[in-house]
Amino acid sequence: MPSTRPPTAKPAVRQRDSERTRTALMTAARALFSTQGFANTGVRDIAALAGVNSSLVGRYFGSKQGLYRETLAQVLDIGPLLQIDRRQFGETVVSLFLGAHDASGPLAMLILSASDPEAHATSVELLQKQVIAPLARWLGAPDGEGRAARLNILWNGLLVSGRLLPIQRLSEGLDTSTQRWLAAAIQSVIDEGAT
Structure with missing residues (x-):
């Protein structure tokens, strides 16, 4: 049943x-x-x-x-920066970096990886592969890789001095004259290839 x-x-x-x-x-x-x-x-x-x-x-x-x-x-994706108009690159990048609340996150990951040899090796490899090489290709001749390295130095300096290890002068943010100087320095590296 x-x-x-x-x-x-x-x-x-x-x-x-x-x-x-x-x-x-x-x-x-x-x-x-x-x-x-x-x-x-x-x-x-x-x-x-x-x-x-x-x-x-x-x-x-x-x-x-x-x-x-x-x-x-994932965080070392430089693709969005390579979409910026070259003529406005310096000003735009400074504005983006100053406006981003977590822009120092990738740099902090890179710096704090230094105590572990394997993580440090990964950091160096990915920085070259995902930031320097694509940026160098985008910049082109002359000396794309050297110019990419110079831009990286400027950006890292901004992030370290302004966010990770802030110097007193930058503790409240970049003043207008420093912003203009940094934008001009970045733009001069971009413009080195223009003839």
Whole structure:
């Protein structure tokens, strides 16, 4: 005789949202790597901040080093800067850097990686591959790579002196004359190739 009891509902299977988990881990990793450094940040710290199980770092990235590589590769995206009109490049870049609240995040990640040889090697590799090389190609002849290095020096100087290790003169931001000087210095590197 068939049962008269209503069928029991199967519990809903919760689907994992892998993209959301990856994003949460990378966001947490960026926050911690850019404030505590690579060596002082543990997988459990990252997972706790992301609100996920620490085993997911290994599943999605292979290791803490793999997570560092992918996070740094994401934040070292120079593509948007290469869309700026060359004639206004200096002024636009200074405005962007001064307006961005977390512009020093990638630089902090790079600097704070120095105490770990493997993370430092990754930092140097990705800086060259994702910033200097594309910028050098965009700048073109003459001396695209040298000019890309000079721009990197100017940008890093701004971010270190203004955000990471602020000198008193810059603690309230750049005054107008310093902004004009920096924009002109950046623009002069851009204009070296114009003939």
